[in-house]
Amino acid sequence: MKIEKQLVKFLTDTQKNGYADKLVKKIKEKDSSKTIKFKNGDWEFNDNYFGGEPFAGREVVFFKKKPVYITVYYGFVDKSFKDFKKVYEFLKKALSVKKENNLIRRGPTRFKEGDFTYINKFKGKIINFSGEEFIYFFGKKIYKAVYAGGLVDQRKEKND
Numbered sequence: 101m102k103i104e105k106q107l108v109k110f111l112t113d114t115q116k117n118g119y120a121d122k123l124v125k126k127i128k129e130k131d132s133s134k135t136i137k138f139k140n141g142d143w144e145f146n147d148n149y150f151g152g153e154p155f156a157g158r159e160v161v162f163f164k165k166k167p168v169y170i171t172v173y174y175g176f177v178d179k180s181f182k183d184f185k186k187v188y189e190f191l192k193k194a195l196s197v198k199k200e201n202n203l204i205r206r207g208p209t210r211f212k213e214g215d216f217t218y219i220n221k222f223k224g225k226i227i228n229f230s231g232e233e234f235i236y237f238f239g240k241k242i243y244k245a246v247y248a249g250g251l252v253d254q255r256k257e258k259n260d
Contacts, residue, residue: 110143118151153184169250175245187235187243194218227251
């Protein structure tokens with residue numbers, strides 16, 4: 101099986117066992133960030149982020165202890181929306197929803213629950229992509245995040 105197909109399968113597993121999982125263990129790092137780790141066979145997922153408002157982080161996937169994939173992300177809740185905890189609770193739900201296509205990152209193209217709507221605009225392929233996600237409350241945009249990523253370290257210079 102090509103590495104891309106294996107990667108997609110592993111990333112699907114991380115969706116269930118990562119940030120959106122209410123029971124996931126978060127490691128508090130010395131630099132005030134948090135890390136979530138997930139391992140399955142030769143594959144390992146490491147999500148390191150700075151929470152709060154705004155937030156930022158990176159997800160790195162290792163295959164046989166070598167980095168093969170990364171996603172970087174940054175987002176925030178509009179300051180006019182005071183209860184940002186509700187936004188992140190809804191975001192976790194959106195990120196845990198089964199996507200219509202496992203080749204897209206983050207959440208599904210669209211997810212609605214109650215007064216909240218999540219929209220994900222993904223461009224590219226899993227090997228090289230970017231995107232934006234939004235959350236609307238009663239039709240007003242209250243959250244935005246940007247993300248980008250793809251395969252890393254696939255070729256080496258002769259002097260490396």
